[in-house]
Amino acid sequence: MSVRVSIVGGSGYVGGELLRLLLFHPLVTVAQATSERLAGKPITVAHPNLRGIPAAREVQFTSQDRLTPCDVLFLALPHGDAARAIDRFAELAPKIIDCSADFRLRDPALYARWYGETHPAPHWLEQFVYGLPELHRDAIRTARYVSGVGCNATATNLALLPLVRVGLIDPTRDVIVEVKVGSSEGGAQPGESSHHPERSGAVRSFAPVGHRHTAEVVQELGLSRVHLSITSVELVRGALATAHAFASAPVSEKDLWRAFRATYGSEPFVRIVREKQGVYRLPEPKILAGSNYADVGFAVDEETGRIVSICAIDNLMKGAAGTAVQCMNLMCGFEERTGLEFPGLHPI
Amino acid sequence: MRATCPECEAEITLPEGTVEGEILTCPECAAELEVVSIDPPELALAPEVEEDWGE
Numbered sequence: 001m002s003v004r005v006s007i008v009g010g011s012g013y014v015g016g017e018l019l020r021l022l023l024f025h026p027l028v029t030v031a032q033a034t035s036e037r038l039a040g041k042p043i044t045v046a047h048p049n050l051r052g053i054p055a056a057r058e059v060q061f062t063s064q065d066r067l068t069p070c071d072v073l074f075l076a077l078p079h080g081d082a083a084r085a086i087d088r089f090a091e092l093a094p095k096i097i098d099c100s101a102d103f104r105l106r107d108p109a110l111y112a113r114w115y116g117e118t119h120p121a122p123h124w125l126e127q128f129v130y131g132l133p134e135l136h137r138d139a140i141r142t143a144r145y146v147s148g149v150g151c152n153a154t155a156t157n158l159a160l161l162p163l164v165r166v167g168l169i170d171p172t173r174d175v176i177v178e179v180k181v182g183s184s185e186g187g188a189q190p191g192e193s194s195h196h197p198e199r200s201g202a203v204r205s206f207a208p209v210g211h212r213h214t215a216e217v218v219q220e221l222g223l224s225r226v227h228l229s230i231t232s233v234e235l236v237r238g239a240l241a242t243a244h245a246f247a248s249a250p251v252s253e254k255d256l257w258r259a260f261r262a263t264y265g266s267e268p269f270v271r272i273v274r275e276k277q278g279v280y281r282l283p284e285p286k287i288l289a290g291s292n293y294a295d296v297g298f299a300v301d302e303e304t305g306r307i308v309s310i311c312a313i314d315n316l317m318k319g320a321a322g323t324a325v326q327c328m329n330l331m332c333g334f335e336e337r338t339g340l341e342f343p344g345l346h347p348i
Numbered sequence: 349m350r351a352t353c354p355e356c357e358a359e360i361t362l363p364e365g366t367v368e369g370e371i372l373t374c375p376e377c378a379a380e381l382e383v384v385s386i387d388p389p390e391l392a393l394a395p396e397v398e399e400d401w402g403e
């Protein structure tokens with residue numbers, strides 16, 4: 001018997017990626033996908049890659065007020081919309097995965113500080129588990145409500161996790177993370193800054209300080225002195241986090257290998273990439289487009305103790321929809337890799 | 349027959365018929381490794397070849 005899933009906010013980029021994954025997932029059926037703007041139209045109007053797929057022909061966009069009960073409800077709505085309507089959504093499905101930032105932070109004060117407003121439904125915050133399986137796998141298995149992850153936060157968290165877990169970082173020194181991102185992070189809604197002649201070829205330092213995903217790194221890694229800078233580059237999909245941290249004691253490349261293997265040795269979707277030869281010696285987002293893998297790597301300057309830790313992901317996959325489906329697999333008791341094994345393309 | 353990569357400490361299974369002096373590539377860190385001994389199995393970093401990798 002197949003699990004019935006519906007997607008609220010199915011016409012955006014994350015919604016489209018969820019549809020692409022879930023329509024090919026062997027254990028689920030996509031029941032409904034909503035879009036107020038495109039209600040009544042086939043989902044291929046927004047997502048032309050799904051043309052000709054029999055399961056996609058069964059689904060057309062519907063408006064939110066026509067949603068019917070299902071087993072798992074994915075929310076892929078603009079900031080704040082999920083939080084304002086969560087009571088109603090919870091009546092429709094026993095399990096919810098929210099891809100927005102609305103329920104990522106446990107502490108309403110941390111939310112207010114980074115989002116500049118009081119949370120619309122603060123009593124719901126503690127009911128959501130932060131949906132990064134590499135950090136909270138056991139809690140996700142039994143959770144009813146899981147929040148999706150921020151893409152820049154995920155690249156940063158996966159880059160830094162081995163250093164934090166093994167205790168290699170000097171906690172009295174700051175950790176600086178530069179994240180380079182593709183244009184799809186901006187979402188499907190166009191704006192002046194995304195107009196093609198302005199965006200194409202740009203290396204735009206769009207959030208040198210104050211990026212909201214910093215809060216997720218602070219919360220999940222327990223680091224208080226972590227600072228993010230985000231730069232958009234010439235990619236549609238992809239995020240590359242380069243984290244600079246200082247070691248608490250002399251550290252060698254072998255120590256880094258041990259820390260990364262201890263953290264990720266049995267993770268199904270994290271690969272250690274630190275090769276001595278070849279073209280792709282360190283993580284590179286280009287070859288991860290469409291894939292749920294996170295590639296992590298590192299280098300160390302033994303003289304200064306500077307550790308450079310690197311993580312590449314597809315922002316729409318491991319940074320959003322892919323991780324959300326990975327969470328659904330855990331919540332439903334499916335094998336974690338189900339529907340997510342596409343390895344990416346080369347050359348691309 | 350198993351040996352440890354001197355670069356990344358990966359456990360490497362040496363193929364049947366491996367002989368001393370043979371060059372292998374570590375499957376995890378891609379280091380070029382020389383089989384310096386068979387019994388016990390031991391690997392060392394092979395001399396580096398000219399680099400052709402840049403921007």
Ligand SMILES: [Zn+2]
Nearest residue numbers: 353356374377
């Ligand atoms: Zn090796």
